[in-house]
Amino acid sequence: MTDATAAYETEVLPHLDVLYRVARRMTGNAADAEDLVQETLLKALRGWDGFRPGSNARAWLLTILRNAFINGYRRRKREPIAMDIDTADRHSILREVAESDPEGTFFTKLVDETVLKAVEALPEEFREALVLSDLEGMAYAEIAQVLDVPVGTVKSRLFRARRLLQRALHDHAVEQGYLKGEAAR
Amino acid sequence: MSAHDAMDCSRMLDELQDVLRGEATPETADAVRKHLDACTPCLKYVAFEGRFLELLKSCGGKRIPEDVRERLLKCIRSGG
Numbered sequence: 158m159t160d161a162t163a164a165y166e167t168e169v170l171p172h173l174d175v176l177y178r179v180a181r182r183m184t185g186n187a188a189d190a191e192d193l194v195q196e197t198l199l200k201a202l203r204g205w206d207g208f209r210p211g212s213n214a215r216a217w218l219l220t221i222l223r224n225a226f227i228n229g230y231r232r233r234k235r236e237p238i239a240m241d242i243d244t245a246d247r248h249s250i251l252r253e254v255a256e257s258d259p260e261g262t263f264f265t266k267l268v269d270e271t272v273l274k275a276v277e278a279l280p281e282e283f284r285e286a287l288v289l290s291d292l293e294g295m296a297y298a299e300i301a302q303v304l305d306v307p308v309g310t311v312k313s314r315l316f317r318a319r320r321l322l323q324r325a326l327h328d329h330a331v332e333q334g335y336l337k338g339e340a341a342r
Numbered sequence: 343m344s345a346h347d348a349m350d351c352s353r354m355l356d357e358l359q360d361v362l363r364g365e366a367t368p369e370t371a372d373a374v375r376k377h378l379d380a381c382t383p384c385l386k387y388v389a390f391e392g393r394f395l396e397l398l399k400s401c402g403g404k405r406i407p408e409d410v411r412e413r414l415l416k417c418i419r420s421g422g
Binding site for chain 2: 162165166170173174176177178187191194195198199202251255258259260261262264265267269272273276287290291292293294296297312315316319322323326
């Protein structure tokens with residue numbers, strides 16, 4: 158193993174788990190996620206000269222992963238977003254959803270699989286912000302770097318992602334009978 | 343002056359996500375706290391949002407499957 162390869166492995170391998178988790182949520186299945194991470198790792202290896210030692214390897218890798226996803230793995234025919242949250246009262250969905258269970262106890266009844274399926278059904282730009290923030294616990298600035306948008310854009314996408322997801326989970330809980338009430342949509 | 347004069351409910355909800363993740367300024371965090379002291383509906387929303395975020399957090403953190411890790415390592419060590 159050369160010094161460069163050893164340095165690459167030292168920087169990159171600690172982030173394999175996060176790369177795989179993000180890839181899994183973005184592609185929606187295990188096989189594509191593995192391919193996407195593999196492509197990311199090979200691109201990072203080829204581009205290793207461009208990595209600045211001491212800079213944020215996780216953000217660098219996630220940027221490569223995201224670009225690879227956009228260029229190759231993104232599902233071409235994604236359903237258009239049927240709603241425009243911008244024009245509605247931005248908090249109305251929360252109020253509507255929280256109405257029947259104001260303290261959100263129904264959230265504790267949902268299993269991971271349900272939640273992750275609902276996450277994967279979010280529109281892509283909302284999903285990536287939510288995955289990096291709320292599943293991976295990354296700070297605004299790092300997410301902004303990965304998504305290549307201003308922090309304000311991260312915040313607004315995150316806000317919308319959460320509302321959409323809350324509504325989807327609320328409706329699921331109503332359908333499953335965990336929650337009395339009517340589906341919000 | 344009531345809490346609602348300094349920050350209304352809509353503004354509180356806007357700021358809440360920054361406060362919950364510890365990325366709000368101390369002044370904003372303080373204004374949110376004061377608002378919550380005096381606003382029961384918003385306090386419920388905080389619980390709602392908190393449970394939601396806990397749920398999402400609990401879905402993260404899973405390790406990559408061992409067989410996938412091994413295949414990936416083999417691939418990068420052979421240079422693709």
